[in-house]
Each structure stands twice: as C-alpha cells, then as structure tokens.
Amino acid sequence: MARSVLSHPRDKERLLDELERDVMSTLTELASYGADKAGGVTRLLYTEEWLAAQRALAAKMSGCGLEAEFDEVGNLFGRLQGEDAEAPAILTGSHIDTVVQGGMYDGAYGIAAGLAAVAHLKRNFGRPKRALEVVSLCEEEGSRFPMAYWGSGSIVGKRDFEQIAGLRDARGVAFSDAMTGCGFGESAGRRRSLRSVIGAFVEAHIEQGAVLETEGACIGVVEAIAGQRRLQFEVTGEANHAGTTPMRLRRDALEGASAMMQALRREALRRGDPLVATVGRLQVQPNVPNVVPGKVSFTVDARHVDGQLLARFCEWVKRTFERMADERGLRIEGRTWFREEPVPMDAGLTRQLEEACGDLAVSARRMASGAGHDAQMFAHRCRTAMLFVPSRRGISHSPEEYTEPRELAAGALVLTELLYRIGYGEERLS
Amino acid sequence: MARSVLSHPRDKERLLDELERDVMSTLTELASYGADKAGGVTRLLYTEEWLAAQRALAAKMSGCGLEAEFDEVGNLFGRLQGEDAEAPAILTGSHIDTVVQGGMYDGAYGIAAGLAAVAHLKRNFGRPKRALEVVSLCEEEGSRFPMAYWGSGSIVGKRDFEQIAGLRDARGVAFSDAMTGCGFGESAGRRRSLRSVIGAFVEAHIEQGAVLETEGACIGVVEAIAGQRRLQFEVTGEANHAGTTPMRLRRDALEGASAMMQALRREALRRGDPLVATVGRLQVQPNVPNVVPGKVSFTVDARHVDGQLLARFCEWVKRTFERMADERGLRIEGRTWFREEPVPMDAGLTRQLEEACGDLAVSARRMASGAGHDAQMFAHRCRTAMLFVPSRRGISHSPEEYTEPRELAAGALVLTELLYRIGYGEERLS
Incomplete structure (x- = not known):
C-alpha cells in the first residue's frame, strides 16, 4: 500500500478540488431540508425535513456504492465492506439534526466530509482491510426533546428506550410517537443500534x-472534550430607595455580583x-x-479538559464569592446543577491525525473542544479522534455560521488520509 | 407671645405624649383605608379607599375646629383662620395617596403631624397672626396614573387639567373620569386649586x-431636594459559544457592564x-x-443637590463608560431620559427649623433629600422647609415601613414649634 492518498504532493490541489466539490454538494443538498427564509436551517429530530434529509443521504450513499442502512433509532450507516468481515469497523460522521435556526455546517459537515472521503477511497483504492462506515447520527443537539446525544448514545449503549419514556417536545408530541411516525422504534425490525464491532470513530466538525481563524491554522486536532460545570448563585442584599440610601449604607446585590464577575474573569x-x-x-x-x-x-x-483543575477552579469560585459577599454584608447561595467530566480523545489515533496533517502540509494545532460532541459518546467505547475546521468569527448555531469551501476541503483531505491509513493499513485497531 | 410652645422644659415630655397620641390616632385611622392582608396599604388616587380616607380626615379636621374644604382636584385643606385675613397662609401637610402595597407612614405622617400641631396650637394659643392650614394633598406618588405631584403641582400652578387629558390607569380608566367620579374636576364648582396667598409650606416626612437611624439623630433638617438624572446605556459585544470561545477572544457585554458598574461605585x-x-x-x-x-x-x-456637580458626574460617567467599552472592543450607546434639577429649601425657614430643634433639645442633622417630595413643588412658589423623622432600616414603599411612635412625636413637636414661631410671631412671611 502507498504511504499516502497522495502519490505525489502535486496531486494535493486536484484532490482538494474533488473533495471541495463533493463536500459542498452534500452540504448544499442537506441545507435544503429545513431551510428557512432567514437563511438558516431548522432540522429537528424525527420531523418531515429530518426524514427527507436522511433519505436523501441514504440515496447518495447508495449512489457512491455504499450499503445504506438505518438502525432502529434512525441513525443512517453507509458501509464500505472490508476484506476482513469480522474486523471492527471504522466509523466516521456526525449528526444530521440542527438547533432551531441553525446553520448548514454544524453536524452536516462531518457527514459530508466522511462521505466524500470514503467515496474517494472506494473509487481509488477499492476494498479496505476493514469496513469503513459513514454515519449520519440521528440526533445530538437536544433541540426538540430534552435529550442530547440520542444517536451516538444509542450506538454505544449510553442511551436506551427507557430514557425517552414520557419525553415530549414543546408541542406535546411524545418522543416515541415522533420516532415511530418516521418508521423507527423498538419494534421497527431494524438492526439494533447497539453494535458490538466498532474499532474507531473519527469526527470532523466545525470549531x-x-x-483557528485567529491563529491562521487549518485544522484543530482535538485532544479532549472539556468537562463542564454549571453553577447557580443567588446574591441577596437589601432593596432600597436609590435616592435616600447613601452609597456607604447600601447592600447592593448587583454591585456584589458585578465585583464577582470581575473576579471570575481575572482568575x-x-x-x-x-x-x-x-x-x-x-x-x-x-x-x-x-x-x-x-x-x-x-x-x-x-x-x-482537566477534571481536577476544573473542580479546583469551581471550589475557588465558591470560596471567593462567599468571601466577597461576606465583605459586603450580602448573603449568597450557590449550587452546582450540571456536571460533565472531560473526555480525552485516543492518544494514538490523535497522533496519527496530527501526523497526517504534517505529511499533507496542512497547518494544524492541538486544542481542546469546549463544546460537547458525539465523539465524547464514542470515546467511551472505541478509539476516537476528532478534527476541527475553522468557523468564521467563531459563530455557530446561527444562520451566519460559515467556513470557507477550501477549509472544508482541507478537513476532508486530512480525514481521507487518516481513514486511508487506518482502513487500508496493517495496524489492528482493537 | 412666649418664645416657645414649651413654657418650661419639663413640659416637653407631656407635650410629646399628647402629640404621639394624636399622630398615632390619625395614622392608625388612615391606615384602615386601603389596608391589605399583608399589612400594607394601597390607597391610589380617586379610588374608593382614597375618597373614604379624605372624608374621614375632613371630619377629623372639623372636629378639631378647623374649616375643612376640598379644592377642585381633591386636595383637602383644614384652615385655622388668622387675625389678618389678608396675610398669606402657612401650609403644612403631605400627600394622602400611597404606592401599591406601601406602608402607613409615607405621606400620611406629614398630614397627621400637621393636624396634631395645628390642633395643639389652636387649643393652647388660639387664633394665630396669619392663617394656618393643614393640607392633605391628593396625589404625589404617580402610582395610578403616569403623573406625579398632581396635588401640590395643581396648587402652585405646575399641573393643570390639560396635562391629564388622555391619561389612563392600568385598567384603562381615564384620569378625568376617576376624578369626576369622586366629585372633583373643572366643573365641580369647588375653589380653584391654584391659590394666590401661600406664605410658607412646611412638610414633615419619613426619611x-x-x-438618621445610623447616626442616632431624631430630625433631618432638609437643605435641598436632590436633582436627578437617569441614563440608559446599551453595551454591545458579540454573543458567542461559552465553551469554544477562549477568554481572550471574547467581547462579553456583561463583563464590560460589570466593570462599568464597579467603576461607577468607586467614583x-x-x-x-x-x-x-x-x-x-x-x-x-x-x-x-x-x-x-x-x-x-x-x-x-x-x-x-448641586446641579453642576451632578452634571459633571454624569459627563464623567459617559466619558468613562465609552473609554471602557472601547478598551474591550465593545460598542456603547448612552442617553439621558430623565432630568430634574435640584430644589433648595428656603434658607431662612430652614435655619428657623434648625433653631427650633436646638431650643427643644431635639437632636438634628442637616441633610439632603434624595427622594422627591411635594415640598419641591411648593418651593417654586413660597418659602418652604422640610423635616425628616427616621425610617427603620431605611425601608419605605413597603409594609415594613416603620418609625418609632416617640420619633413621630419628636417630629410633630419640632413642627409645632416652627408653626408657632412663624404663625404667632411678628415676622412677615412674604
């Protein structure tokens, strides 16, 4: 096997052209399902637009010679069989759902790049050592129902039908009714979403x-997905007449909160x-x-990305806010209402991703993901890596979301290279 | 005439007892009109409770031997005729209306103290040199209609019927309909509210x-009513993902605003x-x-209280906020949407008020009023003075509003002394 998908560096621009064309074609088509007048896209789980988008993708996968198949929750897989039918498959993709009035890149890009990459590999290198699958995950955002990572979580066993019992959307439609309405659900007779043989998952996503934009880098090599804590504070002083209460006699809750916000930022x-x-x-x-x-x-x-440092910082916040409230004669109550531990990406696969960037002369930068992604679900189960392409002005979840077509192509190029190396090479994945 | 209402210092406690009884009696009766279950009082202009309270007061005035009369907008005057019928009258009082869920002291105290003082003077010293009038002003708070100082403003010619045309309360009732419904208005045939012969106005009010509470003083001698400016600022940054936007790349409008609030307080x-x-x-x-x-x-x-210093401070605020926004890459827009100039009290009358406190051995402190009061309307037209009694914890406009009965009596004592000196003495007022 050749060392790279590029037999010579001069082929790079031609391959970028091809990938750009393929990625843009898929993105543009997907953006038509759920397009709104403001230039945004709203494609919520198990809606008509969502189903139409998944069906169009399935047709596109078949057109590329992949075996398209839905699982019982509506995840769509486009499989390129490998020589070793028993070997764990390599998955790439992202989610098909959007937030309300989102953009055309978040989620969709990972699917488009994966499809362009696998299609290119099939056309040029034929059957891989182990199966390559492009996956269009049914849901990640949690925008219709109060449930996120439904697609990836179902695949890796972190989500199940019990968890959705009783969940309804804002209009009162039950999760299970919406699902069966699209032809999915427990009794739909499709393959189980919980699959035993996944060797690796690689996700491409907008940053x-x-x-990346600020530093002029093309690719973000994700080392870890950050842990999150959300805290709620309530500061109580005394409401008083703004005219008759001298500055030094005030117990102003907003003054206290503003001092706390300044301290938080400084620290x-x-x-x-x-x-x-x-x-x-x-x-x-x-x-x-x-x-x-x-x-x-x-x-x-x-x-x-470091759970211990995050915990220590939150301790500092609570301690400092309490002291500041005390100094001002204010009362404060704080509680942590959301907690998610950091998820590191696979070190070896991440190094291979970085090497692919270097070999292709595509500028890259290691970084953390501050947002949550499907990759954090897969990381519990298989070797997982993730790459970012730049987001103009950092904007997402908005019709203004944008990435240059050439930057989209560069991400797809790196993805193609990594899938080539782990799909067609000798190395065993698990 | 004796120099003081107290012929001997040992009479002070007895007079305080009498005034405390009278003031508390009026306050308790007034608090029953508009009392709510939470212990508060809601007595809005031209409501049933308001009318019942004014009528009860009129009866009380008559019972004290004063001539009770309403003017065309519903201000109630209780007159003790003077020897010189042509001499300008001396008015004392405050407003009968409350805010929604207010307390029993704001406004009502000035009426109760005035009535107790004039009744005592009549009983003990008979007819004054010039008329003394207790006035229960119909409205000051602006809580029912978008119009404040309707009572005092009508008396001094700062308010007129043209200004209320089209005004409605939250339920859609027209100001003029509410007024005529209580038997007042332009065609009600009552005396004109605009009176030509007012020599002085003295208002007692809770602080x-x-x-006063913090410094342990009994009486606040008001030197001036503060001027006010209200500014509105809008700070614009960029809404961004809280996970994916590093601290140094943020344009956080709330961080900017909190820094501005800190700077405002420090300055x-x-x-x-x-x-x-x-x-x-x-x-x-x-x-x-x-x-x-x-x-x-x-x-x-x-x-x-100093209009020039106030203007200079507001200039500082605008300039500083603009600089701070600039340093942070934020945009800011600011405008002044409310402006009221300071109103000084009459220097001579204020000095007499202070002397009365000294002679009665009642501790006093000169101070500014940060809140607006009817006194600021009268000050445009006649010699005006104002005194405060303490407010527990500074609370007002709340059922928790409270002043010790003995503190209420001390205020009434000082008021009695001042009215005695200017009502029964030789000095001409205007």
Whole structure:
C-alpha cells in the first residue's frame, strides 16, 4: 500500500478540488431540508425535513456504492465492506439534526466530509482491510426533546428506550410517537443500534470558536472534550430607595455580583487556556431604575479538559464569592446543577491525525473542544479522534455560521488520509 | 407671645405624649383605608379607599375646629383662620395617596403631624397672626396614573387639567373620569386649586433612608431636594459559544457592564455624599447559561443637590463608560431620559427649623433629600422647609415601613414649634 492518498504532493490541489466539490454538494443538498427564509436551517429530530434529509443521504450513499442502512433509532450507516468481515469497523460522521435556526455546517459537515472521503477511497483504492462506515447520527443537539446525544448514545449503549419514556417536545408530541411516525422504534425490525464491532470513530466538525481563524491554522486536532460545570448563585442584599440610601449604607446585590464577575474573569485569565468561565444568565430583582437591587441570580458555566483543575477552579469560585459577599454584608447561595467530566480523545489515533496533517502540509494545532460532541459518546467505547475546521468569527448555531469551501476541503483531505491509513493499513485497531 | 410652645422644659415630655397620641390616632385611622392582608396599604388616587380616607380626615379636621374644604382636584385643606385675613397662609401637610402595597407612614405622617400641631396650637394659643392650614394633598406618588405631584403641582400652578387629558390607569380608566367620579374636576364648582396667598409650606416626612437611624439623630433638617438624572446605556459585544470561545477572544457585554458598574461605585464613593449613583435595572441578551452575553442594557440613576456637580458626574460617567467599552472592543450607546434639577429649601425657614430643634433639645442633622417630595413643588412658589423623622432600616414603599411612635412625636413637636414661631410671631412671611 502507498504511504499516502497522495502519490505525489502535486496531486494535493486536484484532490482538494474533488473533495471541495463533493463536500459542498452534500452540504448544499442537506441545507435544503429545513431551510428557512432567514437563511438558516431548522432540522429537528424525527420531523418531515429530518426524514427527507436522511433519505436523501441514504440515496447518495447508495449512489457512491455504499450499503445504506438505518438502525432502529434512525441513525443512517453507509458501509464500505472490508476484506476482513469480522474486523471492527471504522466509523466516521456526525449528526444530521440542527438547533432551531441553525446553520448548514454544524453536524452536516462531518457527514459530508466522511462521505466524500470514503467515496474517494472506494473509487481509488477499492476494498479496505476493514469496513469503513459513514454515519449520519440521528440526533445530538437536544433541540426538540430534552435529550442530547440520542444517536451516538444509542450506538454505544449510553442511551436506551427507557430514557425517552414520557419525553415530549414543546408541542406535546411524545418522543416515541415522533420516532415511530418516521418508521423507527423498538419494534421497527431494524438492526439494533447497539453494535458490538466498532474499532474507531473519527469526527470532523466545525470549531464553533475563533481560535483557528485567529491563529491562521487549518485544522484543530482535538485532544479532549472539556468537562463542564454549571453553577447557580443567588446574591441577596437589601432593596432600597436609590435616592435616600447613601452609597456607604447600601447592600447592593448587583454591585456584589458585578465585583464577582470581575473576579471570575481575572482568575480565569490568570489560570489560562483552556479554562473558560462565563456568566451567561443574570437576573435582577426588583429590576427598576430607582431601587437599589435587593437580589441577583446568575449562572457560571466553567469548562476545562482537566477534571481536577476544573473542580479546583469551581471550589475557588465558591470560596471567593462567599468571601466577597461576606465583605459586603450580602448573603449568597450557590449550587452546582450540571456536571460533565472531560473526555480525552485516543492518544494514538490523535497522533496519527496530527501526523497526517504534517505529511499533507496542512497547518494544524492541538486544542481542546469546549463544546460537547458525539465523539465524547464514542470515546467511551472505541478509539476516537476528532478534527476541527475553522468557523468564521467563531459563530455557530446561527444562520451566519460559515467556513470557507477550501477549509472544508482541507478537513476532508486530512480525514481521507487518516481513514486511508487506518482502513487500508496493517495496524489492528482493537 | 412666649418664645416657645414649651413654657418650661419639663413640659416637653407631656407635650410629646399628647402629640404621639394624636399622630398615632390619625395614622392608625388612615391606615384602615386601603389596608391589605399583608399589612400594607394601597390607597391610589380617586379610588374608593382614597375618597373614604379624605372624608374621614375632613371630619377629623372639623372636629378639631378647623374649616375643612376640598379644592377642585381633591386636595383637602383644614384652615385655622388668622387675625389678618389678608396675610398669606402657612401650609403644612403631605400627600394622602400611597404606592401599591406601601406602608402607613409615607405621606400620611406629614398630614397627621400637621393636624396634631395645628390642633395643639389652636387649643393652647388660639387664633394665630396669619392663617394656618393643614393640607392633605391628593396625589404625589404617580402610582395610578403616569403623573406625579398632581396635588401640590395643581396648587402652585405646575399641573393643570390639560396635562391629564388622555391619561389612563392600568385598567384603562381615564384620569378625568376617576376624578369626576369622586366629585372633583373643572366643573365641580369647588375653589380653584391654584391659590394666590401661600406664605410658607412646611412638610414633615419619613426619611426613607437610614442616615438618621445610623447616626442616632431624631430630625433631618432638609437643605435641598436632590436633582436627578437617569441614563440608559446599551453595551454591545458579540454573543458567542461559552465553551469554544477562549477568554481572550471574547467581547462579553456583561463583563464590560460589570466593570462599568464597579467603576461607577468607586467614583461615587470617591466624590462622596450626597452624590448617589445606582444601577437598578439591567437586562442581558440572550441571557442563557452557555452563551457569552452579546448585549446588556442598564440604567444609571444619579442624584446630587448641586446641579453642576451632578452634571459633571454624569459627563464623567459617559466619558468613562465609552473609554471602557472601547478598551474591550465593545460598542456603547448612552442617553439621558430623565432630568430634574435640584430644589433648595428656603434658607431662612430652614435655619428657623434648625433653631427650633436646638431650643427643644431635639437632636438634628442637616441633610439632603434624595427622594422627591411635594415640598419641591411648593418651593417654586413660597418659602418652604422640610423635616425628616427616621425610617427603620431605611425601608419605605413597603409594609415594613416603620418609625418609632416617640420619633413621630419628636417630629410633630419640632413642627409645632416652627408653626408657632412663624404663625404667632411678628415676622412677615412674604
């Protein structure tokens, strides 16, 4: 076997052209399912648009010579059989669902890049050593029902039908009714979503941040998906007349909260990347111009790839906020209402991904993913790697989401190379 | 005439007992009109409770031998005729209306103290040199209709029927219909509210702040009613993913706003009393835990008794906020949407008020009023003075509003002394 999909560096631009054309074709087609007038895409799980998009993809997979098959929850697999039918398969892909008024790249890009890569490999190198499968995961965002990672979670056994019992969307439609309405569900007679033989999962995704753009790098090599903690604080002072209460006699809950927000930012900057800490939601009571605020509640969203450092930072936050409240004669209550541990990517596969970038002369940068992805579900079960392409101005979950076609192609090129190396090479995956 | 209402210092406690009994009797009776289950009082302009309270007061005035009369807007006057029928009258009182779920002292105390004082003077000293009138002003708070100082403003010619045309309350009732429904209005045939012969106005009121309580003083001698400016700021950054946007790449509108709030407080403390500056209302967009805030709007309420210092402070605020926004890559827009100039009290009358406190051995402190009062309307037209009694914990506009009965009596004692000196003495008022 040749060392690379490129037999000579001069082939690179031609391959990029091909991949760009294929990726854009799939993305453009997918964007037509659930397109809204504002230029956005809304494709929620088990809706008409969602089903139409999955069916169009299945047709496209078949057109590329892949065996297209849905599982019982609606994940779509496009399989290129390997020489060793027993060998664990290599999966690549991402999710087909979007948020409400999302863009055309989040999720869809990983599917489009995977399909372009596997189709290219099939055309040029024929049957791989072990099966390659492009997967269009049915759901990741949790935008229709209060349940995220339904697609990848079902595959790896982290989600099951019991968990969706009783769940309804905003209109009152039951999760199970929506699912069976699309021809899926426990009794649909399709293959079980929980598959025993997955050797690896590789996900391509837009960054959803501005690090690659800012640093001028093409590819983000994801080392780990950050852990998250979400905390809720309530600061209580005393609501008072804004005219008759001298500054030094105030117990102003908003003044206290603003000092805490400043301290939070300073400390997050001091501890440095990849730690991030955000006050995203804040509410003031009574919230009228001429009354000193008596109560403020706000959230802190903190993320880090190192679970211990994240826990230590959150301890610091609680301790510091309590001290600051105390100094001001304010009361404070804090609680952690959401907690997700960091998920490291597979070290060996990540190194291979990085090497592929180097060999292809595509600029790359190791980084953490601050957002959650399907890759974090697969990582519990098989060797998993993830690559990012740049997001213009870091925008995602918005019709303004955008990545240059050439950047999309570069991501697909790296993916093609990695799939070639692990799909056609001798190395055993598990 | 004797120099003081107290012929001997040993009479002080007995007079305080009498005044306390009278003030508490009026306050308790008034609190029954509009009482709610939570222990608060809601007595809005031209409601049934309001009319019942004014009628009860009129009866009480008559019982004290005063001539009770309503004017065309519903202000109630209880007149003790003076020897010189042509001499300008001396008015004392405050407003009968409350905010929604207010307390039993705000406004009502000034009426109760005035009635107790004039009744005592009549009983003990008979007819004064010039008329003394207790006035129960119909409205000050602006809680039912978008119009404040309707009572005092009508008397001094700052309010008229044209200004209320089209005004409606929250239920859609027209101001003029509510007024005529209570038997008042332009064609009601009552005396004109605009009176030509007012020599002085003295208002007793609860402080609504905690300065007197904190400093252990009985009486606040008001030097001026503070001017107010209300500013509105809108800070715009960029809404971004809380997980994927490193701290140093953020343009976080809430971080900017919190830094501005900290700077505002530091500067207000540095410039010192009586300057106050408050951020009372603040709103965040999109206000969700996992998104870096893209937009924050907030108000600044600034007050000072010196109009020039107030203007200079507001200039500082705008300039500083603009610089801070600039440093952070944020946009900011600010505008002043409310402006009221400071109103000084009459220097001579205020000095007499202070002397009365000294002669009666009642502890007093000169201070500014950070809140607006009817006195600021009268000050445009006649010599005006104002005194405060302590508010427990500075609370007002709440069922928790409270002043010790003995403190209420001390205020009434000082008021009695001042009215005695200017009502029975030789000095001409205007």
